[in-house]
Amino acid sequence: xxxxxxxxxxxxxxxxxxxxxxxxxxxxxxxxxxxxxxxxxxxxxxxxxxxxxxxxxxxxxxxxxxxxxxxxxxxxxxxxxxxxxxxxxxxxxxxxxxxxxxxxxxxxxxxxxxxxxxxxxxxxxxxxxxxxxxxxxxxxxxxxxxxxx
Amino acid sequence: xxxxxxxxxxxxxxxxxxxxxxxxxxxxxxxxxxxxxxxxxxxxxxxxxxxxxxxxxxxxxxxxxxxxxxxxxxxxxxxxxxxxxxxxxxxxxxxxxxxxxxxxxxxxxxxxxxxxxxxxxxxxxxxxxxxxxxxxxxxxxxxxxxxxxxxxxxxxxxxxxxxxxxxxxxxxxxxxxxxxxxxxxxxxxxxxxxxxxxxxxxxxxxxxxxxxxxxxxxxxxxxxxxxxxxxxxxxxxxxxxxxxxxxxxxxxxxxxxxxxxxxxxxxxxxxxxxxxxxxxxxxxxxxxxxxxxxxxxxxxxxxxxxxxxxxxxxxxxxxxxxxxxxxxxxxxxxxxxxxxxxxxxxxxxxxxxxxxxxxxxxxxxxxxxxxxxxxxxxxxxxxxxxxxx
Ligand SMILES: [Zn+2]
Numbered sequence: 001x002x003x004x005x006x007x008x009x010x011x012x013x014x015x016x017x018x019x020x021x022x023x024x025x026x027x028x029x030x031x032x033x034x035x036x037x038x039x040x041x042x043x044x045x046x047x048x049x050x051x052x053x054x055x056x057x058x059x060x061x062x063x064x065x066x067x068x069x070x071x072x073x074x075x076x077x078x079x080x081x082x083x084x085x086x087x088x089x090x091x092x093x094x095x096x097x098x099x100x101x102x103x104x105x106x107x108x109x110x111x112x113x114x115x116x117x118x119x120x121x122x123x124x125x126x127x128x129x130x131x132x133x134x135x136x137x138x139x140x141x142x143x144x145x146x147x148x149x
Numbered sequence: 150x151x152x153x154x155x156x157x158x159x160x161x162x163x164x165x166x167x168x169x170x171x172x173x174x175x176x177x178x179x180x181x182x183x184x185x186x187x188x189x190x191x192x193x194x195x196x197x198x199x200x201x202x203x204x205x206x207x208x209x210x211x212x213x214x215x216x217x218x219x220x221x222x223x224x225x226x227x228x229x230x231x232x233x234x235x236x237x238x239x240x241x242x243x244x245x246x247x248x249x250x251x252x253x254x255x256x257x258x259x260x261x262x263x264x265x266x267x268x269x270x271x272x273x274x275x276x277x278x279x280x281x282x283x284x285x286x287x288x289x290x291x292x293x294x295x296x297x298x299x300x301x302x303x304x305x306x307x308x309x310x311x312x313x314x315x316x317x318x319x320x321x322x323x324x325x326x327x328x329x330x331x332x333x334x335x336x337x338x339x340x341x342x343x344x345x346x347x348x349x350x351x352x353x354x355x356x357x358x359x360x361x362x363x364x365x366x367x368x369x370x371x372x373x374x375x376x377x378x379x380x381x382x383x384x385x386x387x388x389x390x391x392x393x394x395x396x397x398x399x400x401x402x403x404x405x406x407x408x409x410x411x412x413x414x415x416x417x418x419x420x421x422x423x424x425x426x427x428x429x430x431x432x433x434x435x436x437x438x439x440x441x442x443x444x445x446x447x448x449x450x451x452x453x454x455x456x457x458x459x460x461x462x463x464x465x466x467x468x469x470x471x472x473x474x475x476x477x478x479x480x481x482x483x484x485x486x487x488x489x490x491x492x493x494x495x496x497x498x499x500x501x502x503x504x505x506x507x508x509x510x511x512x513x514x515x516x517x518x519x520x521x522x523x524x525x526x527x528x529x530x531x532x533x534x535x536x537x538x
Contacts, residue, residue, distance in 0.1 A: 009293050014279050016287035024287070050285050050405030076307040076412065081353035084296040085276040093353075096294045098303050098407050108408050112292050123310050137281075140291055 007132055008112045008142055009094060012087030015137035024051050026065045031139040034131040038104040040066040047105035070129030072099035072143070075108055077121040093117045099127055099143050114144045153393070153427045159248040160381035160388030161536065162258075163194025163374035164500040169337050169491035173268025175368035182370035183212040183264030184220060190260060190372040195385030201374065203228030203256030205247040207239025208494055212264045228256040232396070232532070236297065237441045237487070237495035238525030242532030244499065245394035247375045257376060263496040264370035285405035297443060298363055300407075301527045302355045305446030308413030309357060312460040314449075316357060318467035320348050322445040322481065323361045323488060325472035330485025333511040337367060338489035345469075362445040364487035371496040373503065389506040389536040392519070393428035395420045396532035403529040415450035415526035417533070424533040425456070430519060432456035435535075437480045437505045437514045439498035440523040442487045447526030452479070455523060455533075474512035483512040495524050499534070506536050 018025045030037040039051040043060035054061055076098045083089050095113040100106045113121070114130060127143040134140065167185050175182060191198035202225050204214035214229035228250040232239030240263075247259035276295030277286070294300065308314070327343035330336035343361060351360040381388035397420045402409045411418070425431065432455060440448045440455075449467060452458065457479055458466035466478070474480035484490040484501035491497050502520040504510040520536045 009291075013293060014277050014282035014286075014290045014295075016291050017281035017283045019283045019287075023284075028287075048404075049408055050288055052405075056401065056404075076303040076310070076407075078299065078302040078306055079353070079356045080293060080299060081355060082298075084299070085278070085293070088276075088293055091293070094293055096292055096299065096303070108406065108412075110289050110292055110294050110407055123307070138287075142292075 007134065008114060010087050010091050013085060015134060016140070017138070023053065027051065028138045030065070030067070031131060031141055034139070035067050036070045036129050036141060037065040037067050038101065038107055040064055047107050049104070049107040049109060066104065068101055068104045071103070072101045072109070072127050072129070074098070074121065074123055074125045074127055075100040076123065077113065079117065095121070097121070097127070097143055109141060111141050111143045114142055155245070155248040155252050155391060156393060156427055157390060158252050158378060159375055159391045160378045161373050161391070161503050162376050162381040162384045162386060162388055163190040163196070164372070164503050165189030165193050166335065166371040166493065166497060166500060167369045169335060169493070170368040171337060172366040172368060175266045175268065179264045179266035179269050180212055180216070182266060182368070183217065183262055186264065186370035186372040187217065187221070187260050187262055190374050193386065194374050196258065199223050201258045201260050202226060203230070203247060203250050203259030205230040205232070205243040205259055205261045206263060207232035207243045208235055208237065210263060211270065212262070228259055234528060234530050236443060236525050236528040238528040238531045240441070240495035240499060240524035240532065241394055241522050241534040242396035242524065242530065244373070244375065244391070244534050245396055245532060248391055248394060251375060251377055257380065259375050260372050261375065261496070262370065262372040263494050265493065266368045267366055268368065288406040298355050298358055301444050301447060302358055303407065304413055304527055305357055305444070305450070308446070308450055311413055312463065314463050318449050318463050319357060319362050319445040320345065321467050321469045321472055322442065322448045323348055324469045326442060326482045326486045326488035327361070328469070328473060329483045329512045330489035333484050333490055336485040336490040337365060338485060357446060358444050361488070364443050365492045367492045369491055369493055371493045371500055373496070373499055387507050389503040389520070390538070392430070392535040392537045393424050394532070394534040395424040395427065396530055397423070398530040413450070415447050415454050416529060416531050417451050417454040417523065417526065420531055420533055421455045424535065428535045430535070434519050435479070435521045436517045436519050437474070437483060438521045438523065439482055439486065439502050441495045441498060441525050442482060443526065451523050451526040474510070474514050480512070480514045483510055483514065498522050498524070502536055506538055
C-alpha cells in the first residue's frame, strides 16, 4: 500500500464523516492510519461491507474489524463524463471502480482508479489500495493497477 | 399454488395526466398538478372525485393523502398508503397496494398518483451538495459516485461484461422510445425524432450511457383510479383488469456500497417469477410491455429477467425493429416512456398500459389481451403489474 500526495478529484465534493451512531468509526480511524479494515463477525468469521449492526450470515451482534492486505480485483467500473456536482466541472472524465477483496470474503469497495482516466479497464485486473489524505477530513481509499494480475 | 386474492378482482377504471413540461417549466404548483390529474382521472372514469376514498403513491411523493382529501372535500379517507423506496420502483407496487385495499374492503375507489415539479423542489439527477456525508453514501459520494446514472452504470457494465454485450441493445431501447413519442402529442419529445446517428454522436454521461440512454427530468402529474371489477363495469371506460401484481427485492440487493451478491441485475428475478405465477401466463403471452427506463441498461436487464430472451440472446433480440409497435416481437414503451414522453417516475407507463388495453394508444398494438408494466429496474424494491382485457 502506498500514499498519494495529491487528491484524484478536486476539493469541494462531500467528504466522509463517521456515522453519528458509531457504526463505521473504526473504518475511518483505520484509513487515517493508512490501514484498510473490513467488518468481520466474531461469531462466524463472516465479512461484510459496508458495516451493519448485525452479521447478515449468522445474526450475531458481536462484530469486529479485520485488517486486510489492500490487494483486490476490479469487479466493475465506469468512466464518468458528465459532472453532477459543481466541484467536478473540470474533473471529467474520471474513473470509478468497484474492487472486490479476495482476503475479505470478496466484499466490494468503490473508489477511483488512479492514473490516466482514458486507460482501458479490464474487469478482473489486480489493484492495490492507495490512501489519499485530505486536510481536515477523512482519508479516502483509492486504487491503482498492479502487475500482480 | 396459493390463491391470489387480487387476481381478476380489480380494474383500472380511470386515467389522466396533466400537460407534461420540461423540468422546472410547470406554470402551477406541484400540488395543483396533482389535484388536476386526480380530478381528470375521475372525469375519465365518469365518477365524482369525492367518491375516491383511498390514496396510494410511491417514491416519497410530497403530496400527502390527508391534504389531498381535505382539498377535494372527500368525506371519508379510508386508505392512505406510501410504497417505500426511491425512484420508480413503486409505480406498480402502489397499484398493488391499492388493489389489496380494495379486495380487503378498506376502500371502494383508490387513486394512485404522482406529482412532480422539479423546479419547485430538488432534482433526482444531481449529486449531494452537502459538505460532509455519513453512512453508506460516505463510501461512494467522495469518489464522485453520486448520481443514479453513476450508481447504475456499474451494474450494467458488469452485466455487459458477463454476457459479451455491446452498445446496440441500449441504442435500440432508446430509439424505440423516441420513435413512439413521435406519434404521441403528449410527449415532451413529440416532434423531436432521434436517429441512430444522433444517438452514436451524443455525448457520454457515464459509460455505457450516452445522453439518450438517460431519462429526462420533467414536471407534471398523473393518476389512475382503481376499483373492483364489478364497480368498474358501472363506470364509463372499458375496465383494464389487473391480472397480477408483484413487488419486492432479491437477496441483499440493498447491501451498502454496491455489495449486493448478484450485481449485474435489474433486481427483478424473484419479482418476475411471482408476477408470472400469479398471472398464470408466460412471457410469450405478453402483447406489449412498458419497462421503466431510468437508463436503457436497466431495461435490457429487466427484459432478460422477465424472460423475453436469455442473456446471450440480447444482441439478436433487442433490436429497434423488435421493439416497434405495431408489429415488433415485443412492442416496448409505446408512449415514449421516461425517455421521450415524460419522466413521471413511471406512472405514465401505467396509463399507457391501460390505453393499450382500451385500444387508445397513439402507437396501438392490434388486439392487445395482455399489457405489462415493469417499474424501476436496479432500485430496491421494484414492482410489476399485468393488465388484461
Ligand atoms: Zn456471523
